[in-house]
Structure formats: C-alpha cells, structure tokens
Amino acid sequence: MNGSFQLDRQRVLVVGLARTGIATALFCASRGARVTASEENPREKVTEAAARLEDAGVKLELGGHQPETFLAQDLIVPSPGVPYGMAHLAAARARGIPVWSEIELAGRFLKGKLLAVTGSNGKTTTTSLIGHILESAGLPTLVGGNIGTPLISRVETSSELTVTVAEISSFQLENIAGFRPDVAVLLNLTPDHLDRHASMEEYAAAKGRLFENQRPEDAAILNADDPESRRYLPGREERFAFSRMHPVDAGAYLRGDQIVFRRAGAETVLLSRADIGLRGDHNVENVLAASAAAFLAGAAPGAIAEGVRSFAGVEHRLEFIARIRDVSFYNDSKATNVDATLKALDAFPGGLLVILGGKDKGSDYSHLAEPLRRRARLALLIGAAAPKIAAQLSGVIELADAGTLDNAVQIAFARSRPGDTVLLAPACASFDQFENYEHRGRVFKQAVRSLEIEHATP
Numbered sequence: 001m002n003g004s005f006q007l008d009r010q011r012v013l014v015v016g017l018a019r020t021g022i023a024t025a026l027f028c029a030s031r032g033a034r035v036t037a038s039e040e041n042p043r044e045k046v047t048e049a050a051a052r053l054e055d056a057g058v059k060l061e062l063g064g065h066q067p068e069t070f071l072a073q074d075l076i077v078p079s080p081g082v083p084y085g086m087a088h089l090a091a092a093r094a095r096g097i098p099v100w101s102e103i104e105l106a107g108r109f110l111k112g113k114l115l116a117v118t119g120s121n122g123k124t125t126t127t128s129l130i131g132h133i134l135e136s137a138g139l140p141t142l143v144g145g146n147i148g149t150p151l152i153s154r155v156e157t158s159s160e161l162t163v164t165v166a167e168i169s170s171f172q173l174e175n176i177a178g179f180r181p182d183v184a185v186l187l188n189l190t191p192d193h194l195d196r197h198a199s200m201e202e203y204a205a206a207k208g209r210l211f212e213n214q215r216p217e218d219a220a221i222l223n224a225d226d227p228e229s230r231r232y233l234p235g236r237e238e239r240f241a242f243s244r245m246h247p248v249d250a251g252a253y254l255r256g257d258q259i260v261f262r263r264a265g266a267e268t269v270l271l272s273r274a275d276i277g278l279r280g281d282h283n284v285e286n287v288l289a290a291s292a293a294a295f296l297a298g299a300a301p302g303a304i305a306e307g308v309r310s311f312a313g314v315e316h317r318l319e320f321i322a323r324i325r326d327v328s329f330y331n332d333s334k335a336t337n338v339d340a341t342l343k344a345l346d347a348f349p350g351g352l353l354v355i356l357g358g359k360d361k362g363s364d365y366s367h368l369a370e371p372l373r374r375r376a377r378l379a380l381l382i383g384a385a386a387p388k389i390a391a392q393l394s395g396v397i398e399l400a401d402a403g404t405l406d407n408a409v410q411i412a413f414a415r416s417r418p419g420d421t422v423l424l425a426p427a428c429a430s431f432d433q434f435e436n437y438e439h440r441g442r443v444f445k446q447a448v449r450s451l452e453i454e455h456a457t458p
Contacts, residue, residue, distance in 0.1 A: 008032035016079030112162035119187025133307030280347030333441030358428030
C-alpha cells in the first residue's frame with residue numbers, strides 16, 4: 001500500500017463513535033494527529049468510549065455535530081454508519097476538505113498484500129474462508145474490515161509478508177479516494193440497503209468502486225453467473241471470474257465434481273466438491289470465489305482443499321443450533337436482505353418454518369413467495385417490517401404474527417412436525433429490536449437452548 005501519508009499534526013475529525021470510529025480516532029492520535037471525535041449521542045451513552053479517547057488526547061464533541069467543527073479540519077473520517085450525503089460532510093467537501101472512509105486511511109498504512117471482498121451476500125463467509133485457507137497454507141494472514149475488526153486495527157501487525165483479507169461494504173466504498181486492493185472480489189449484486197442508497201444503481205456503483213484504483217498487475221474476480229456483477233468487470237488483463245454453471249476463460253469453475261482454476265490456457269484442479277461441507281449452492285459459489293482468490297494470493301491447491309475441508313462455517317450463517325425431538329434449528333441471522341433469505345431457503349428441500357422480519361431496508365418481499373410456497377409450511381413474522389411482509393405474502397403461505405423472536409421460536413416448535421426445520425432467515429436488518437444481527441442470532445440461539453433444556457429426555 002502507499003505508506004506515504006503523514007498524520008502528524010494534522011487536524012482530523014472522526015465522525016461517529018461506534019467500533020470503527022473509536023479505532024480510527026485512537027490510531028490517528030497515536031500517529032500524532034490532533035483528533036476531534038464528533039458523536040450525536042450524549043456522554044452517558046458513550047461513557048466508556050469517551051474515557052478511552054480522552055485518555056489518548058482526543059477532543060470530544062458529544063450530543064450533536066457542530067458545523068464549524070467540520071470546516072476546521074485537514075481530514076474527516078466518517079464511520080460507515082454516517083450517511084454519505086450528511087449536510088456537514090457535503091459542506092466540508094465543497095470547501096475542499098478530504099472526506100475518507102476508514103478503509104481509505106488504513107490502506108495508506110497497511111503493509112503487504114491486500115485482498116478485499118465485497119458483494120451483497122456471502123462476504124463474511126468468503127472473507128473468513130479465504131483467511132482460513134491462507135492460514136492453512138502457512139501464509140502470514142490478517143482478517144479485518146466489515147467482518148468485526150476494523151481494517152485500521154490491523155495496520156500495526158501488518159508486514160511486507162502479510163496478506164490482509166478484508167470484508168468491504170458499500171458504505172465503506174462511498175468515501176474512498178485511492179483505496180487499491182491487490183486482489184479484489186465482487187461476489188454478487190442484488191438489492192440491499194435501499195433505505196440508504198437512493199437506488200439500486202447507486203448501490204451497485206458504490207460496490208463497483210472496489211476496482212477503480214487497481215493497477216494492471218492487480219487481480220479482479222467477479223461472479224460470471226451474476227449479470228449485475230459482470231457489468232463491473234474491468235477491461236484489463238488480470239481479470240478473473242468464477243462460475244458454478246459453466247467454464248470460464250480465466251478463473252475458477254465447477255467441472256463435474258472438481259473446482260478447476262484456468263489461467264493462460266493452463267488448468268489446475270484446486271479441490272473436489274466433496275471437500276465442501278457448507279450447505280447450499282450459494283456456498284459453492286463462495287468456495288469458488290475464495291479458492292480463486294487464495295490461489296492468486298499464493299496458496300497451493302493442497303492447502304486450498306484442506307482449508308475448505310476444515311472450514312466449519314461462520315456464526316449466524318446457516319449455523320446449525322440443535323435438533324429437538326427431530327426438529328432442526330438453523331440460525332441465519334446474517335440473512336439481512338431478501339436475496340440472502342432466498343439462498344437460505346434454497347439450502348433446504350422442504351419442511352421449513354421460517355422466521356422473517358426486523359427493520360425494513362426498502363425490500364420487496366414478494367420475491368420470497370414462490371420459494372416459500374414450495375419449501376415452507378409457516379412463516380413467523382417479527383419486528384417492525386411484519387405488516388409489510390404480511391401484506392406482500394398474503395395468500396402465499398400461512399403467516400403467524402409472533403411479534404418477538406422468543407415467541408417465534410416457541411410457536412414454531414409447537415407447530416412443527418418430526419423432520420421439520422425451523423429457520424431464522426429474517427430478510428431484514430436487526431436494529432428495531434436488537435443491537436445488530438449478531439445480537440439477534442445470539443437471542444435466537446438462547447431461545448433454542450432454553451427449548452432444548454425444557455424438552456430434554458430425562
């Protein structure tokens with residue numbers, strides 16, 4: 001990466017004090033910047049963060065954003081949750097003040113190779129799998145970004161030998177300037193976050209920015225089976241694809257029961273489909289993408305096969321929880337949009353009782369109608385989006401207004417039959433009733449565990 005940017009004595013404003021904002025403010029302060037952190041919430045809601053930042057010499061502006069603060073900076077770094085079009089940020093841009101996302105700043109200090117993954121669905125699984133494969137191959141590996149550990153927090157442990165694997169969101173890509181991955185992966189593009197992005201086109205364009213600063217020698221990998229993704233395939237030599245459906249000229253594809261990588265006419269068998277332990281065709285696509293990226297990053301085929309075989313999956317992504325009286329429970333709380341829920345439904349042959357709902361993101365739930373009709377007997381609705389989902393799925397499948405997740409688990413078990421599966425795949429964000437999708441998943445798992453204890457055989 002660049003390594004040439006200097007923070008010493010620069011006036012830096014960090015906007016938002018969630019996990020990324022705190023990490024960014026501390027990083028900048030450690031590099032000699034004069035840091036101000038601006039946060040809408042009052043001190044009593046960010047007490048712990050405020051104390052840490054003040055100890056590091058960060059000036060705090062709590063309980064609201066002051067417009068004059070934004071205009072007195074050399075650099076502004078908004079947290080991913082801060083809208084791109086925020087009036088104070090727009091005024092700063094008009095004044096010529098750089099507004100960068102945290103990944104832009106991190107990219108200027110990271111050492112070694114950067115491998116970045118984005119897409120509407122599958123980012124966390126694919127990012128985690130790539131990291132696992134590279135570790136299996138014995139390569140010094142760091143994992144961060146939108147996956148939980150901010151990319152800026154990986155800077156100090158990076159080296160010239162490191163491969164950093166980063167999950168990247170559309171929110172993070174909105175404010176890049178020179179961010180450049182050595183290997184960039186776009187998994188798919190389906191409608192998401194339309195409560196923040198003005199249109200599907202705007203959302204897709206943000207995702208497509210992942211490639212805009214790549215050099216000719218950098219690698220770009222896209223899903224050849226996804227028409228939207230193909231629009232963003234860069235027109236240069238080092239471009240690769242992955243496909244579950246057909247051979248590709250360059251990249252990874254499924255040939256019978258083998259995953260094969262093709263480059264310059266030569267083919268290398270990376271692994272067998274039997275090595276994949278994850279459920280669903282969508283996870284075959286994730287493995288194709290991860291295998292291609294890991295191979296380009298230097299992992300040998302044997303290490304790729306071993307990494308895929310030993311990968312146990314990621315929490316909250318089609319995670320098996322328990323089997324109670326021959327009823328299985330799966331947690332896919334990360335299914336925060338309609339397409340992710342469609343993929344979850346497709347991973348099961350039938351006998352489903354599906355928990356849907358949460359905070360609506362401008363989604364069209366009617367796309368769930370036919371898969372639910374084929375595979376599910378009951379949809380249990382929770383959260384703020386329940387009335388909209390009910391209106392769009394009326395007459396398609398039996399609906400139960402459960403209200404809360406705990407109630408949904410109880411009702412689903414009471415209505416289940418031996419051999420059924422209760423699936424949490426909400427198609428919505430979690431912020432109406434939960435802190436995040438992880439919190440929602442933990443509540444679901446606790447409800448299932450309580451049910452398991454209640455119905456344990458003496």
